[in-house]
Amino acid sequence: MAARKKAPKKSPAAPAGKRRAPKAPAARAARSEKRVQATDAETLRHIESTASRVHETIRKERRPDLALPVRALRNVSYAEDVGYLEIGRQRKVRTLSVNTVKNFAQTLRMMSLSRELVRGDDFATKREAYYISKNWDECKFDEQMESDTVMDDIEALFSVNAINREQLRFYPEEHGGSVSGPLLVMDRDNTGRIARIDCTNFGSGAYSVPSSVEELAFETTAKFVLLIETGGMFQRLQSHRFWETANCILVDMGGVPTRAVRRFVRRLADEQRLPVFVFVDCDPYGIANIYRTLKVGSGSAAHVNKFFCVPSARFLGVTPQDIVDYELPTHPLKDVDVKRAKDALKNDPFFQSQPRWRKALEQLVHMGVRAEQQALAMWGLNYVIDEYLPRKLAEPEKFLP
Amino acid sequence: MAARKKAPKKSPAAPAGKRRAPKAPAARAARSEKRVQATDAETLRHIESTASRVHETIRKERRPDLALPVRALRNVSYAEDVGYLEIGRQRKVRTLSVNTVKNFAQTLRMMSLSRELVRGDDFATKREAYYISKNWDECKFDEQMESDTVMDDIEALFSVNAINREQLRFYPEEHGGSVSGPLLVMDRDNTGRIARIDCTNFGSGAYSVPSSVEELAFETTAKFVLLIETGGMFQRLQSHRFWETANCILVDMGGVPTRAVRRFVRRLADEQRLPVFVFVDCDPYGIANIYRTLKVGSGSAAHVNKFFCVPSARFLGVTPQDIVDYELPTHPLKDVDVKRAKDALKNDPFFQSQPRWRKALEQLVHMGVRAEQQALAMWGLNYVIDEYLPRKLAEPEKFLP
Numbered sequence: 001m002a003a004r005k006k007a008p009k010k011s012p013a014a015p016a017g018k019r020r021a022p023k024a025p026a027a028r029a030a031r032s033e034k035r036v037q038a039t040d041a042e043t044l045r046h047i048e049s050t051a052s053r054v055h056e057t058i059r060k061e062r063r064p065d066l067a068l069p070v071r072a073l074r075n076v077s078y079a080e081d082v083g084y085l086e087i088g089r090q091r092k093v094r095t096l097s098v099n100t101v102k103n104f105a106q107t108l109r110m111m112s113l114s115r116e117l118v119r120g121d122d123f124a125t126k127r128e129a130y131y132i133s134k135n136w137d138e139c140k141f142d143e144q145m146e147s148d149t150v151m152d153d154i155e156a157l158f159s160v161n162a163i164n165r166e167q168l169r170f171y172p173e174e175h176g177g178s179v180s181g182p183l184l185v186m187d188r189d190n191t192g193r194i195a196r197i198d199c200t201n202f203g204s205g206a207y208s209v210p211s212s213v214e215e216l217a218f219e220t221t222a223k224f225v226l227l228i229e230t231g232g233m234f235q236r237l238q239s240h241r242f243w244e245t246a247n248c249i250l251v252d253m254g255g256v257p258t259r260a261v262r263r264f265v266r267r268l269a270d271e272q273r274l275p276v277f278v279f280v281d282c283d284p285y286g287i288a289n290i291y292r293t294l295k296v297g298s299g300s301a302a303h304v305n306k307f308f309c310v311p312s313a314r315f316l317g318v319t320p321q322d323i324v325d326y327e328l329p330t331h332p333l334k335d336v337d338v339k340r341a342k343d344a345l346k347n348d349p350f351f352q353s354q355p356r357w358r359k360a361l362e363q364l365v366h367m368g369v370r371a372e373q374q375a376l377a378m379w380g381l382n383y384v385i386d387e388y389l390p391r392k393l394a395e396p397e398k399f400l401p
Numbered sequence: 402m403a404a405r406k407k408a409p410k411k412s413p414a415a416p417a418g419k420r421r422a423p424k425a426p427a428a429r430a431a432r433s434e435k436r437v438q439a440t441d442a443e444t445l446r447h448i449e450s451t452a453s454r455v456h457e458t459i460r461k462e463r464r465p466d467l468a469l470p471v472r473a474l475r476n477v478s479y480a481e482d483v484g485y486l487e488i489g490r491q492r493k494v495r496t497l498s499v500n501t502v503k504n505f506a507q508t509l510r511m512m513s514l515s516r517e518l519v520r521g522d523d524f525a526t527k528r529e530a531y532y533i534s535k536n537w538d539e540c541k542f543d544e545q546m547e548s549d550t551v552m553d554d555i556e557a558l559f560s561v562n563a564i565n566r567e568q569l570r571f572y573p574e575e576h577g578g579s580v581s582g583p584l585l586v587m588d589r590d591n592t593g594r595i596a597r598i599d600c601t602n603f604g605s606g607a608y609s610v611p612s613s614v615e616e617l618a619f620e621t622t623a624k625f626v627l628l629i630e631t632g633g634m635f636q637r638l639q640s641h642r643f644w645e646t647a648n649c650i651l652v653d654m655g656g657v658p659t660r661a662v663r664r665f666v667r668r669l670a671d672e673q674r675l676p677v678f679v680f681v682d683c684d685p686y687g688i689a690n691i692y693r694t695l696k697v698g699s700g701s702a703a704h705v706n707k708f709f710c711v712p713s714a715r716f717l718g719v720t721p722q723d724i725v726d727y728e729l730p731t732h733p734l735k736d737v738d739v740k741r742a743k744d745a746l747k748n749d750p751f752f753q754s755q756p757r758w759r760k761a762l763e764q765l766v767h768m769g770v771r772a773e774q775q776a777l778a779m780w781g782l783n784y785v786i787d788e789y790l791p792r793k794l795a796e797p798e799k800f801l802p
Contacts, residue, residue: 132778186604187606202609203611377533381529
């Protein structure tokens with residue numbers, strides 16, 4: 001129970017063969033990264049050329065249109081070599097007419113707002129964008145749901161040009177995510193000054209990532225990133241400086257990771273070539289919601305997956321087999337858990353493409369139980385630090401895909 | 402829309418007459434602060450003397466007992482001069498018997514765990530404490546709810562000695578809370594090294610407070626603390642360095658503040674004598690849940706209120722009158738909102754004791770609408786920075802109590 005004094009039996013500092021992410025995904029990620037790092041100038045150029053095209057069409061007394069990617073499951077696919085749920089090529093063409101005029105005008109005004117924000121080096125949250133529209137006379141939104149939909153449309157429209165919503169300066173309401181470990185974050189504030197944030201220097205606290213991480217730059221000597229589901233487990237690893245023992249960056253996801261956290265980790269994976277390991281509860285929520293969302297994204301927001309997914313992420317644990325191997329205390333699966341697991345097996349293209357995951361999920365359903373990551377505390381509070389994680393990190397090739 | 406260039410018309414840097422918190426509550430807070438800063442040695446002494454008393458009673462072949470404060474609404478009161486919902490003097494005496502033996506043993510083992518944790522300079526979350534009990538043979542817990550209840554009992558038992566749960570080394574699962582501004586946080590890690598955390602140096606990010614803030618020390622030149630309900634508004638004030646303009650500490654509560662955030666702010670209020678201003682949505686949830694919990698605590702956990710409440714906190718806005726004065730866009734109150742507001746008026750001793758709050762809540766119900774803090778964006782994204790907050794901060798005596 002005393003504070004850990006001895007080094008873990010096996011040093012997790014250098015997980016053999018895991019110095020870099022697997023080659024193919026890393027190379028692919030690097031390519032996609034180049035694509036997604038649009039500059040403000042490029043963002044402005046794309047907004048302006050879209051608007052100019054509409055304007056010219058109107059001046060020629062023709063009816064302008066906007067071709068928006070179809071954001072529906074029928075236009076989403078999963079291919080292993082891409083590594084995330086990808087939006088397809090289907091477009092819906094919105095043509096200006098009596099029926100569409102309000103929505104058309106709202107879309108253009110929202111684009112205009114984005115342009116103002118980029119030019120003024122500012123941002124708006126979804127909520128703020130909705131309220132700003134209250135000054136748009138004829139085309140104000142009645143409900144935030146409407147403005148959210150238009151924002152999603154614009155996001156999908158410009159995602160084709162490798163510009164994401166944060167680059168359009170529309171920020172999410174919540175950021176979440178605490179970070180600690182050997183990572184220097186460079187962040188420019190609105191006076192132009194660069195803050196150098198040393199994530200080894202927060203005592204028992206941590207670095208809280210901002211709503212948009214596009215502007216951040218990184219330096220790190222870490223060997224990998226460890227994503228953690230619960231605040232309690234993060235606090236344990238942080239308070240015991242596990243990031244030092246294992247030379248890694250710790251990230252507290254606090255459940256399903258926010259856009260900011262996913263993008264932050266994605267950029268670390270791409271730019272710093274860091275392997276990403278995920279440590280969550282062993283239940284269908286941890287596997288089919290948290291891990292799946294992080295790695296391959298969601299079907300309902302497939303147009304953003306190319307920016308936010310971390311296809312190179314691997315599942316460290318807790319695995320169904322860990323429940324057996326570590327004799328963990330369990331809780332019975334609830335009906336909703338069983339439904340979620342069966343759904344993943346039956347309908348989720350990611351799990352369907354991975355025989356090892358199929359087997360693991362079937363094992364979980366068969367056992368009829370789930371285990372929380374803190375269940376390891378049964379063997380001692382710091383068993384997770386002294387035994388479990390070092391053993392796991394010694395054999396990363398055994399992680400679930 | 403452009404990034405703010407000019408200083409606000411009225412400087413909020415020195416809200417007249419608000420250099421310090423109102424005298425009476427500050428003095429009271431300081432006294433209570435002295436009480437609550439139990440050292441580890443004191444914590445151990447209280448645990449050991451309680452256990453010794455039980456042990457000696459058994460050796461004398463008598464039946465030992467524990468007198469636990471009654472944690473029920475009938476044992477809770479509110480007095481304005483105390484400033485929070487306070488637990489009363491009623492005790493339930495748990496005597497060792499055939500019926501109580503398991504619970505009695507669990508309570509003693511949980512105290513023993515706390516002692517181990519203090520001595521080993523470690524901690525356990527509620528979840529971890531539950532799993533540790535799996536090794537307690539005859540007295541293991543079947544459900545986490547049972548171990549949570551025993552933990553609450555122990556917390557209440559030692560709160561009489563001015564020792565809180567975090568000092569017993571039982572940490573909450575979530576910490577929440579992002580902080581920025583002219584604040585130096587000193588935090589000792591488990592190697593004994595002191596980290597000095599400069600909260601002006603996080604770029605667009607922030608300092609994320611740990612699960613337990615008992616060990617932290619502070620230095621600040623700030624004039625007040627501004628608590629913010631939503632991540633989006635916090636990001637706006639943080640990105641525009643409002644903490645610099647107004648010389649304040651910004652804290653993102655992310656809804657109802659966690660124990661860690663409440664305690665963090667309470668310590669700033671007490672030790673640094675900083676006024677605390679709260680900026681939330683104008684709806685019964687923002688007022689009767691977020692603000693009320695922060696300021697006077699909750700009746701169901703009244704035994705912890707003396708550590709976690711911030712009785713000197715004042716309500717900056719958004720007030721019902723702001724909806725009128727600033728012509729804010731609104732949403733209709735839902736049934737649940739109206740119920741919550743009427744409940745507060747009818748049953749909540751805090752609101753009942755405050756005529757200005759009664760009037761404000763009645764006004765809200767009468768208007769039948771609510772307004773989000775981002776609704777100010779209707780007048781421009783940074784209207785909140787350039788106009789609203791400076792105007793408000795110029796007249797803190799007008800804040801709701």
